[in-house]
Amino acid sequence: PAERPLAGRHVIVTSGPTHEPIDPVRYIANRSSGAQGSAIAAALLRLGARVTFVSGPAEAPPPEGARIVPVETAEQMRMAVEAALPADAAIFAAAVADWRVEGASGSKIKKREGALPDLRLVENPDILARIAGMAVGRPDLVVGFAAETDDVIANATAKRARKGCDWILANDVSPGTGIMGGTENAVTLITRDGSEEWPRMTKRAVAERLAQRLAEALGAGGES
Ligand code: C5P
Numbered sequence: 001p002a003e004r005p006l007a008g009r010h011v012i013v014t015s016g017p018t019h020e021p022i023d024p025v026r027y028i029a030n031r032s033s034g035a036q037g038s039a040i041a042a043a044l045l046r047l048g049a050r051v052t053f054v055s056g057p058a059e060a061p062p063p064e065g066a067r068i069v070p071v072e073t074a075e076q077m078r079m080a081v082e083a084a085l086p087a088d089a090a091i092f093a094a095a096v097a098d099w100r101v102e103g104a105s106g107s108k109i110k111k112r113e114g115a116l117p118d119l120r121l122v123e124n125p126d127i128l129a130r131i132a133g134m135a136v137g138r139p140d141l142v143v144g145f146a147a148e149t150d151d152v153i154a155n156a157t158a159k160r161a162r163k164g165c166d167w168i169l170a171n172d173v174s175p176g177t178g179i180m181g182g183t184e185n186a187v188t189l190i191t192r193d194g195s196e197e198w199p200r201m202t203k204r205a206v207a208e209r210l211a212q213r214l215a216e217a218l219g220a221g222g223e224s
Contacts, residue, residue, distance in 0.1 A: 004048030005215035011049045012087045012139070013041045013066075014094035014127065016058030018074045022119065023105040032095030033181050034058025036145075039207035040091055041066050047211050052084040056094060074100065074124035081127055089141040089214055092128040092165075100124050132164040141166050141217055143210075146190075147173040147180075153188055153195055160190050167191050169210065189213070 015037020019027040034055060041053045041063035053066040054077055062068045069080045074096045081090070099121035109117050132142040142165040146156035149172065156170030168190040173180045186200040189210075198209065 006044060006211070006218070007048035009049045009088040009218060010052070010086070011044050011214070012052045012054065012081055012084050012090040013037055013044070014054045014077060014081060014090075014092050014096075015041070015062075016056035016060075017095050018056040018077060018097045018124075019072050020074065020097045020100035020124070021072075021104040022101050022117075023107065023109045025108050028097055028099070028101065029057075030095050030097065031180050032056075032058070034060040035181075035183070036185060036203045036206065037091075037093035038063050039203045040093055040210060043204070043207035043211035044214070047215055049211075052087070054080045054084065054094075056096075073097075074127070078125045078127045078130065081131065085131075085139075086137055087139045088218055089143070090131055090139045091143045091210075091214075092131075093145055094127075095147065096127060097124055126163070128165055129163045132166075141214060143167045143169065143214070146170045149174045153190070156188065156190050157195065160192075169206075170195075 016034035017030045017032040019029050021027050038060040041051045044051050045063060045065045051066040053062055054069045055062060056071055071077045071080050102120040102122045128144045144163055144165045146159045146168050148155045152170050152172045156168050160168040170188045170190055171185055179185055183202055184200055185203045185206045187198050187206055189196045
């Protein structure tokens with residue numbers, strides 16, 4: 001039926017920050033609240049989708065009715081996303097840490113006078129790029145976010161091409177916008193065909209508009 005256009009569709013949503021351990025009590029993290037990811041999952045559920053919600057340690061409550069897979073690190077998030085396939089669409093709203101500490105310590109690093117710990121960082125897997133680049137079993141629609149502070153459209157357009165995803169929602173997270181951690185978002189949808197600036201609206205409204213667009217793009221035929 002028209003009100004549940006995503007019935008029979010499976011959508012994976014990643015959300016929240018990741019925590020990358022330094023030792024058992026310390027970690028590297030970021031300021032993602034998970035609010036936009038939770039709102040997207042909730043909007044997809046309202047349109048009838050089956051949602052797998054893979055989330056790092058987020059402040060925002062997880063959406064009710066999704067299959068929730070809690071993770072901590074980027075590597076765990078990658079494994080959870082791959083285990084959740086196949087999917088009709090995947091939306092990568094998580095703020096995945098770009099780096100993790102190589103060889104994180106199994107015991108608490110002791111503070112020693114005059115000696116700083118030598119933390120070496122290594123790159124985390126780019127989950128979005130991996131899924132977007134799948135030769136077999138790729139979701140029909142792969143959507144990423146690009147949190148930028150400068151040259152938002154240009155950077156996000158380049159990012160869409162580089163990562164091989166279908167859409168990117170670019171958002172300006174400059175400190176003055178209040179977007180990171182706030183209830184509103186200002187995004188530009190970037191597709192293969194160009195960019196479309198959405199007015200500033202609540203994260204819930206962004207989620208609803210995205211879910212509608214996704215339903216249109218996937219078209220009929222999900223119901224089985
Ligand atoms: O490269 P950047 O981190 O700006 O890309 C952001 C997009 O890529 C987001 O959709 C984010 O969820 C996704 N991403 C990911 N795995 C990473 C880094 C980013 O899925 N390791």
